[in-house]
Amino acid sequence: MFPIVEAEFLAPDVKRFVIEAPRVAKKRRAGQFLILRLHDHGERIPLTIADSDPERGTVTIIVQGVGKTTKLLNMLGAGDAILDLVGPLGSPSHVEPFGTVVVIGGGLGAAIAYPTAKAMKEAGNHVVSIVGARTKELVILEREIGAISDELLITTDDGSYARKGFVTGVLAELIESGRRLDLVLAIGPPRMMQAVAETTRPRGIKTVVSLNSLMVDGTGMCGGCRVLTNAGARFACVDGPEFDAHEVDFDMLVRRNRTYLQNESESLKRFLEDPTRDLERVRESCHLEQRHPEVRREASRS
Amino acid sequence: MSAETTDPATPAVPPSKKDRMKIPRQHMPEQDPARRRRNFEEVNQGLTVLGAATEALRCLSCANPKCTAGCPVGVKVKDFVDLIVAGDYLGAAAKIREDNILPAITGRVCPQETQCEGCCILGNKFEPLGVGYLERFVADYERETGQVGLPERAPATGRRVAIVGSGPAGLSAAGDLVRMGHEVTVFEALHEIGGVLVYGIPEFRLPKEIVRHEVDAMRKMGVDFQTNVVIGKTVTIDELMGEEGYDAVFVATGAGLPKFLGVPGEHLNGVYSANEFLTRVNLMRADAFPESDEPVYDCRDRDVAVVGGGNTAMDAVRTASRLGAATSHLVYRRSEAEMPARAEELKHAKDEGISLMCLTNPVAFLGDEDGFVSGMRCVRMELGEPDASGRRSPKEVPGSEFEIPIQVAVIALGTSANPLIQSTTPDLQTTRKGYIAADPETLRTSKPGVFAGGDIVTGGATVILAMGAGRKAAASIHEFLSTGVWDATAAETPS
Ligand SMILES: Cc1cc2nc3c(=O)[nH]c(=O)nc-3n(C[C@H](O)[C@H](O)[C@H](O)COP(=O)(O)OP(=O)(O)OC[C@H]3O[C@@H](n4cnc5c(N)ncnc54)[C@H](O)[C@@H]3O)c2cc1C
Ligand SMILES: Cc1cc2nc3c(=O)[nH]c(=O)nc-3n(C[C@H](O)[C@H](O)[C@H](O)COP(=O)(O)OP(=O)(O)OC[C@H]3O[C@@H](n4cnc5c(N)ncnc54)[C@H](O)[C@@H]3O)c2cc1C
Ligand code: FES
Numbered sequence: 064m065f066p067i068v069e070a071e072f073l074a075p076d077v078k079r080f081v082i083e084a085p086r087v088a089k090k091r092r093a094g095q096f097l098i099l100r101l102h103d104h105g106e107r108i109p110l111t112i113a114d115s116d117p118e119r120g121t122v123t124i125i126v127q128g129v130g131k132t133t134k135l136l137n138m139l140g141a142g143d144a145i146l147d148l149v150g151p152l153g154s155p156s157h158v159e160p161f162g163t164v165v166v167i168g169g170g171l172g173a174a175i176a177y178p179t180a181k182a183m184k185e186a187g188n189h190v191v192s193i194v195g196a197r198t199k200e201l202v203i204l205e206r207e208i209g210a211i212s213d214e215l216l217i218t219t220d221d222g223s224y225a226r227k228g229f230v231t232g233v234l235a236e237l238i239e240s241g242r243r244l245d246l247v248l249a250i251g252p253p254r255m256m257q258a259v260a261e262t263t264r265p266r267g268i269k270t271v272v273s274l275n276s277l278m279v280d281g282t283g284m285c286g287g288c289r290v291l292t293n294a295g296a297r298f299a300c301v302d303g304p305e306f307d308a309h310e311v312d313f314d315m316l317v318r319r320n321r322t323y324l325q326n327e328s329e330s331l332k333r334f335l336e337d338p339t340r341d342l343e344r345v346r347e348s349c350h351l352e353q354r355h356p357e358v359r360r361e362a363s364r365s
Numbered sequence: 366m367s368a369e370t371t372d373p374a375t376p377a378v379p380p381s382k383k384d385r386m387k388i389p390r391q392h393m394p395e396q397d398p399a400r401r402r403r404n405f406e407e408v409n410q411g412l413t414v415l416g417a418a419t420e421a422l423r424c425l426s427c428a429n430p431k432c433t434a435g436c437p438v439g440v441k442v443k444d445f446v447d448l449i450v451a452g453d454y455l456g457a458a459a460k461i462r463e464d465n466i467l468p469a470i471t472g473r474v475c476p477q478e479t480q481c482e483g484c485c486i487l488g489n490k491f492e493p494l495g496v497g498y499l500e501r502f503v504a505d506y507e508r509e510t511g512q513v514g515l516p517e518r519a520p521a522t523g524r525r526v527a528i529v530g531s532g533p534a535g536l537s538a539a540g541d542l543v544r545m546g547h548e549v550t551v552f553e554a555l556h557e558i559g560g561v562l563v564y565g566i567p568e569f570r571l572p573k574e575i576v577r578h579e580v581d582a583m584r585k586m587g588v589d590f591q592t593n594v595v596i597g598k599t600v601t602i603d604e605l606m607g608e609e610g611y612d613a614v615f616v617a618t619g620a621g622l623p624k625f626l627g628v629p630g631e632h633l634n635g636v637y638s639a640n641e642f643l644t645r646v647n648l649m650r651a652d653a654f655p656e657s658d659e660p661v662y663d664c665r666d667r668d669v670a671v672v673g674g675g676n677t678a679m680d681a682v683r684t685a686s687r688l689g690a691a692t693s694h695l696v697y698r699r700s701e702a703e704m705p706a707r708a709e710e711l712k713h714a715k716d717e718g719i720s721l722m723c724l725t726n727p728v729a730f731l732g733d734e735d736g737f738v739s740g741m742r743c744v745r746m747e748l749g750e751p752d753a754s755g756r757r758s759p760k761e762v763p764g765s766e767f768e769i770p771i772q773v774a775v776i777a778l779g780t781s782a783n784p785l786i787q788s789t790t791p792d793l794q795t796t797r798k799g800y801i802a803a804d805p806e807t808l809r810t811s812k813p814g815v816f817a818g819g820d821i822v823t824g825g826a827t828v829i830l831a832m833g834a835g836r837k838a839a840a841s842i843h844e845f846l847s848t849g850v851w852d853a854t855a856a857e858t859p860s
Contacts, residue, residue, distance in 0.1 A: 086594065086599050086600060087599060090598070090599060090600070100556055104650070104653075104656060104657045104658060105657075105658050106649065106657075106658040106659040106660075107556075107649070107659070131658060132658060146556075147556040147592065147593050148593060149554065149555075149556070149593040149594070149595060149599070150595075150598070150599065151598060151599070152595065152598060279641060279644055279645065279649070279659075280554070280555060280644065282554050282595055282621070282783065282785060283621070283622055283783055283784075283785065284564075284621040284622070284623070284640055284644070284783065285623065285638060285640045285641035285644050286623040286625070286638035286640060286641055287637070287638070287641040289632060291632060296625065296631075296632060301785070315632060315736075318634060318735075318736035319632070319634055319736075321634065321735075321736075322634045322635070322662060323660045323662070325663075326654060326655070326660035326663075327660070329655055330654075330655050330658060330660070333655055
């Protein structure tokens with residue numbers, strides 16, 4: 064059982080959680096994720112570790128409510144607990160002094176890109192951050208990302224804040240300005256990452272993306288998270304989640320992520336009609352887990 | 366055939382050997398195939414007391430029983446069967462537990478026909494003794510009557526052992542080590558304890574309740590189980606032996622890396638590895654969706670093809686049928702005679718109406734416009750000359766390609782070594798294929814204090830072999846902890 068110690072909304076449907084998980088907090092590096100499960104009927108979902116505090120023994124995640132599990136999670140708050148949480152999973156981002164690094168975060172991708180951007184800055188890179196959102200109120204982590212970036216460029220699709228347009232527009236301008244870009248890191252919806260890959264490809268600018276394939280175990284056991292790269296099929300949970308953007312088959316990623324569309328919408332509809340059952344389950348499951356240490360202690364006494 | 370015709374449990378005069386040999390092998394009551402092919406309840410229902418007593422009477426009590434030699438962990442078959450004959454079922458269970466701590470599990474999943482029962486001399490003329498049935502019977506009797514006796518623990522030694530992985534190898538090592546008085550922690554990456562027993566082998570063959578029961582018993586004996594810890598990621602082996610203060614580590618991580626065919630279309634939606642398909646259903650209960658949150662691609666009224674011929678393939682194809690598939694094909698490149706699955710599973714699968722497509726190999730998966738699998742292109746195979754292993758090797762029949770419509774496919778070609786631990790423990794020597802190199806007798810690895818066993822050393826094998834490895838490791842770890850001597854030359858790389 065993993066207690067939630069802080070929870071706050073950053074934007075509508077986007078919530079930041081600080082969770083007690085001392086072992087994970089100690090080990091985690093930028094680019095890694097965790098898998099959690101909310102109750103004993105729940106599914107396992109992957110979420111990037113946005114930050115961690117080894118001293119306090121906590122990890123931070125930022126969650127966008129898109130389907131049943133993330134919406135249920137976003138209903139929990141401080142004092143609640145997560146039944147299962149395992150990590151840190153995946154390979155850490157490759158961080159070194161590259162020179163000028165452009166970090167692009169689309170939508171929630173900003174939260175996923177933030178830890179790596181921070182690590183890039185700490186490694187001595189000149190960090191240019193491009194944050195894109197559909198509209199003003201969905202721009203998240205502006206202050207945090209601003210603080211670790213040498214330059215921060217914001218775009219909104221509808222022009223309600225900062226520049227109107229897509230992140231790729233800003234990126235294309237940067238490239239055309241003739242500046243030397245040593246690495247581009249893009250995280251966001253697959254089609255956005257694909258567009259970034261196509262923008263940097265002609266100039267051969269090294270581009271890294273973090274792939275959000277469907278996962279179950281996260282340890283390389285099920286093969287469900289496989290993505291296609293030039294080197295063949297790879298497991299995103301262990302070989303990734305970061306890959307060379309110019310080698311990824313984005314169509315396959317998008318296609319495989321659609322496998323359960325029908326189940327997902329059915330699940331979400333049922334949940335939204337009556338979320339109390341699932342909320343009860345979270346509390347009951349965590350309570351059950353709480354009793355385990357007792358069982359153990361009794362056993363060792365006898 | 367009925368066991369209920371006589372009452373041999375209390376014979377006035379013990380029947381003679383000749384009479385005993387006339388008793389037919391008792392039939393395992395099983396759920397009706399027409400019903401069970403659509404539910405996840407256990408297929409085998411277990412012998413009745415009378416059935417078990419009758420079956421036990423068939424044992425010839427050989428002076429030099431071959432069955433024990435045929436058991437990878439040397440269960441004293443004759444002794445426990447004698448106890449059943451004497452009506453002491455709990456004594457019989459205790460006798461098995463001396464060598465096998467998970468009898469309710471092995472009694473259900475061991476390939477008895479090639480082990481104990483395969484060596485039974487009754488089998489020369491009649492049918493062999495139903496050792497597996499009897500083992501299961503006493504273990505169930507013990508559990509159902511709530512009389513599982515916890516073995517005594519030796520006085521605490523103050524030494525601490527970390528076990529990585531909670532499959533049969535890890536569990537049996539934990540059971541032995543805790544009895545020897547050591548402090549034992551089992552680390553498991555998943556949220557549930559049991560390894561393949563919970564995520565791979567389906568409920569209809571091995572109810573999870575039984576695994577949980579065994580795990581609870583071990584918990585009561587003092588084994589500390591920690592789920593959600595991936596050794597190599599959350600904590601490394603070096604940290605276990607350093608900051609976390611363990612005196613020895615037993616690596617029992619299994620062979621969990623799925624193999625794929627490498628044919629076109631294999632990554633279409635609806636094409637699963639057996640591990641994913643079975644994990645979704647067994648561990649995550651996707652069969653109960655939407656009551657459970659994890660989905661599995663809907664098999665209802667669809668055509669499903671499972672590729673392979675081992676236990677895993679058999680489990681996957683029977684699972685597909687239970688998920689409501691219109692047809693469940695088992696596609697295997699050799700003939701039925703070569704199938705590595707347990708004989709009983711093959712029989713059960715056939716009774717459940719599984720369609721066997723032997724001497725057939727897929728060469729491509731075909732997709733619809735949305736990227737979902739819609740068909741499978743296969744070739745027919747024929748068996749050629751025996752190869753080095755003595756098995757006749759399958760060859761493609763030229764020009765024999767054909768297509769069948771399917772909407773779900775499961776690839777069950779076996780697994781290989783998961784590299785997680787090996788890649789984060791640089792001084793742990795591995796074999797060419799990535800398995801951990803360990804001495805076959807002592808299970809010592811190249812890294813002092815670290816032992817390894819089960820599928821991660823042997824490659825995909827059986828529950829009982831993994832348990833045997835766990836016991837060997839426990840004995841070897843105990844010796845190491847008692848003497849403190851680590852013979853660096855002990856570990857050799859098996860070829
Ligand atoms: C390595 C990794 C890191 C991730 N990090 C974060 C994070 O930090 N914060 C966060 O909010 N989300 C993150 N995700 C995505 C998150 O896992 C999914 O949003 C979540 O699984 C959806 O679960 P659900 O039950 O709420 O929705 P579902 O009902 O499962 O899905 C609803 C809809 O969400 C989309 N979706 C489903 N699964 C994914 C997925 N794996 N990736 C992207 N979209 C998906 C689909 O369009 C689907 O129709 C990450 C995914 C991966 C693989
Ligand atoms: C579907 C299927 C059906 C089978 N049917 C039969 C049968 O009928 N009869 C039979 O005898 N055998 C059968 N087998 C084979 C048998 O299950 C295996 O040989 C046996 O389980 C191997 O045991 P093990 O302890 O070595 O590993 P496993 O059972 O594989 O357990 C390993 C455990 O370690 C965990 N783990 C892995 N890496 C880490 C890590 N880094 N940190 C923490 N934990 C980790 C895994 O999550 C897993 O729980 C079957 C196998 C499958 C897949
Ligand atoms: S999630 Fe199962 S192999 Fe990656």
